Amino acid sequence: MAKNYIKSSPEIKKMSPKKETISFLLNYSKALSVINYKRMKFETLLN
Numbered sequence: 211m212a213k214n215y216i217k218s219s220p221e222i223k224k225m226s227p228k229k230e231t232i233s234f235l236l237n238y239s240k241a242l243s244v245i246n247y248k249r250m251k252f253e254t255l256l257n
Contacts, residue, residue: 238255245252 241256243254243256245254
């Protein structure tokens with residue numbers, strides 16, 4: 211019989227991001243602008 215080498219974890223912890231991380235991602239997404247021009251995409255940051 212084959213051995214099972216996978217160890218089961220005793221507990222799965224729910225992770226949550228920091229407020230700084232959420233703020234950074236929201237500000238980045240607000241400043242990001244994508245321009246489509248003749249089958250090309252240009253990404254610019256408006257900061």
